[in-house]
Amino acid sequence: MEPKKILNISVDCVVFGFDITNKSLNVLLIKRFLKSEDAKEVLINDYVLTGYHVYENETLDDTATRVLKELTGLTNQYKKQFKAFGDPDRLMNEKDLAWIKNQEFNLRTTTIAYYFLLKTEDVDLKSNTYQPLWFPVSNLPELGFDHEKIILEAYEDLKVKCLSEPIIFKLLPDKFTINEVQDVYESILGIEIDNRNFRRKLIKKKYIIALDEKQVGISKKPAQLYMFSKDIYQKMFKKNYLISI
Incomplete structure (x- = not known):
């Protein structure tokens, strides 16, 4: 019933x-x-x-x-x-x-x-x-x-x-490239982001883990894959922390 x-x-x-x-x-x-x-x-x-x-x-x-x-x-x-x-x-x-x-x-x-x-x-x-x-x-x-x-x-x-919490990783595969992260931010915010500056900032974040893997099944040069560590992020989290992009 x-x-x-x-x-x-x-x-x-x-x-x-x-x-x-x-x-x-x-x-x-x-x-x-x-x-x-x-x-x-x-x-x-x-x-x-x-x-x-x-x-x-x-x-x-x-x-x-x-x-x-x-x-x-x-x-x-x-x-x-x-x-x-x-x-x-x-x-x-x-x-x-x-x-x-x-x-x-x-x-x-x-x-x-x-x-x-x-x-x-x-x-x-x-x-x-x-x-x-x-x-x-x-x-x-x-x-x-x-x-x-x-x-x-x-x-x-x-x-x-998306500027205060790393929620964009809910939209991405578990393993992603830096360009894919940038694409999500650009799509949501409707802005263009400087690629080199964004990459430099992102890979320095401890909760973005570089994997010993690259893209497969693509014709161009495969890119490095990364993953987001929720555990590391939560240990680093501070109230009102803004994610710098």
Whole structure:
């Protein structure tokens, strides 16, 4: 028996991933599709964030974790609750009203927004029943509800957070190159970083461990691989410490 839902409280999850090939920060979205009752007209054909109602026996964190697991099969990913969205008009456009009528939930729903950071390769898109797709944050499709606003506010929060905590390593493979780290920072912050200066600073950080390995399967000269040591970082961590890039 499914637990009882709180019909006017939901959680929406902004799932960020980094595309190493295209060097873009992406967000994982699912299709929202609805036809008229006689199936002759497409009423809604757009994308939304993954989310759901909070169950009465859950904390908000529990709901966010459940929603992510149902979409991706993943647990124990980095997550941050960053804002509540409760504007009275947030669900009032024509398409949203049609969807709400079909799904039978409350017009005055407040959603608690989280964002997650994960590795894009950890998400199996092909066999996923929700048929999610990755979209660049800089090139979003048509979105339902107020989800564009939620994504952009999550993105702004991520920009600030990545300068105070080493969370960008949640977006990278366990073994990475210095150029890949720079690509992530440039993609998130929307700036160009001097390569030589960045490399010099990064390799001096004790929590960036040089491995006795290089890239494989590439045609050009393979680059040195590194890993991030969470243990070393936590020993060095100081309150209000800013990560210099």
